Every structure is written in structure tokens, then in C-alpha cells.
Amino acid sequence: NAGVTQTPKFQVLKTGQSMTLQCAQDMNHEYMSWYRQDPGMGLRLIHYSVGAGITDQGEVPNGYNVSRSTTEDFPLRLLSAAPSQTSVYFCASSYLAGGTDTQYFGPGTRLTVL
Amino acid sequence: AQSVTQPDIHITVSEGASLELRCNYSYGATPYLFWYVQSPGQGLQLLLKYFSGDTLVQGIKGFEAEFKRSQSSFNLRKPSVHWSDAAEYFCAVAASGGSYIPTFGRGTSLIVHP
Numbered sequence: 001n002a003g004v005t006q007t008p009k010f011q012v013l014k015t016g017q018s019m020t021l022q023c024a025q026d027m028n029h030e031y032m033s034w035y036r037q038d039p040g041m042g043l044r045l046i047h048y049s050v051g052a053g054i055t056d057q058g059e060v061p062n063g064y065n066v067s068r069s070t071t072e073d074f075p076l077r078l079l080s081a082a083p084s085q086t087s088v089y090f091c092a093s094s095y096l097a098g099g100t101d102t103q104y105f106g107p108g109t110r111l112t113v114l
Numbered sequence: 115a116q117s118v119t120q121p122d123i124h125i126t127v128s129e130g131a132s133l134e135l136r137c138n139y140s141y142g143a144t145p146y147l148f149w150y151v152q153s154p155g156q157g158l159q160l161l162l163k164y165f166s167g168d169t170l171v172q173g174i175k176g177f178e179a180e181f182k183r184s185q186s187s188f189n190l191r192k193p194s195v196h197w198s199d200a201a202e203y204f205c206a207v208a209a210s211g212g213s214y215i216p217t218f219g220r221g222t223s224l225i226v227h228p
């Protein structure tokens with residue numbers, strides 16, 4: 001049981017490049033979320049999903065896309081990277097809605113946009 | 115919408131001393147409350163949570179927290195801190211009615227002196 005896995009661990013992009021951050025969980029959780037963590041800002045919700053085929057926006061969705069074709073995977077796409085997207089990104093999953101259940105977090109992806 | 119405040123950005127304690135980390139929330143009804151811990155370079159791990167019932171909640175690693183409705187607080191405590199407790203601590207709150215999306219505080223960094 002690997003829990004929540006994220007790849008890559010580190011990534012450097014140039015402004016305007018696109019990329020996908022991968023997230024997978026093997027706990028059969030319906031709820032999955034993407035957060036970004038910036039110094040002094042805590043965690044801010046980017047997008048979340050309540051099940052395969054269903055996604056919704058969080059607090060800071062601009063510049064990011066998500067899809068949920070399977071229960072296990074929830075990739076986050078940066079369409080045209082900007083320096084403001086330099087951050088640490090965490091994926092989380094839970095059996096019930098994230099605010100009513102324990103969320104399990106991945107180890108994070110540290111992204112730098114030059 | 116709910117909000118959460120962690121007034122202390124940094125807390126420094128000596129090993130063996132007691133610890134209290136503060137968390138204040140804003141929400142009209144009884145919220146769902148969480149404390150998560152983040153060790154350096156790691157994802158977040160749940161310490162404890164409160165949904166209802168006994169207002170004193172026991173968690174992992176010897177931590178406890180007390181829900182005080184009159185003060186809108188959910189402070190985290192530990193009677194004797196170990197050097198391994200040095201980490202970032204996040205309080206989170208979710209509305210008990212609605213989308214159940216949690217809001218995280220900005221975090222408190224705990225420094226433990228030997």
C-alpha cells in the first residue's frame with residue numbers, strides 16, 4: 001500500500017512551458033485535491049475532485065487544469081508556466097470529503113519557474 | 115465562509131517543556147477541526163481531529179487538543195516536547211454544512227532547543 005504518490009519530486013521550468021504533475025493513490029479514495037504551499041501562506045486549494053469524471057475549482061485555480069478519468073489518478077496540468085506558480089504542490093486524498101475525513105498527503109513536488 | 119488563524123508564526127521551546135499552539139477559527143456553527151503536522155521535506159500527516167462529542171481530543175505522538183466553543187479555539191498541546199517534534203503545524207477548519215472543503219491556517223513552525 002503506497003498511499004499517495006507524486007511525481008516528479010523536483011521540476012524546473014521556463015516561463016511559458018507546460019507540464020503535468022502526477023498524483024496517484026491506491027486507497028480507493030473518492031476525494032482527491034491539489035494544494036499549493038507558499039511561505040507564510042499555508043496550503044491553498046487549487047482543484048478538487050469528488051470522484052471519477054467530476055472536478056471543481058478551489059481557491060486558486062487560475063493557470064491550472066485537472067481531469068479525473070480514474071479513481072486512482074488526478075493529474076494537475078500547468079498550461080503555460082509563470083514565475084508566480086513557483087511553489088510546492090501537494091496532492092491529497094480521502095475516503096469522504098476532505099473537510100469531514102482524514103486527508104492523506106503525498107510527499108510533494110517542488111516546482112521552480114524561471 | 116470559514117476562516118482559521120494561527121497567531122504564532124514561530125514557537126521555540128526547550129526539549130522536555132510543555133507546548134501549546136494556538137488556533138482560532140471563524141464559523142457560525144460547530145466546525146470540523148483538524149491539526150496536521152509537516153516534517154521537513156514531507157507531506158502533511160493528521161495529528162487529530164474534532165467533529166463532535168468530547169471537547170478534549172487525543173491524537174498521535176502524545177498530542178491533544180481542546181475545542182472551546184466560547185473562545186472559537188482549538189489549541190494543540192503536548193506536556194513534554196521531544197526534539198523530533200520540530201516541524202510545521204497546521205490547523206484546518208471545515209464547515210459542518212456545505213461543501214466540506216477544509217481551510218488551512220498559515221502554519222506554526224516549532225523549534226525545539228536541546
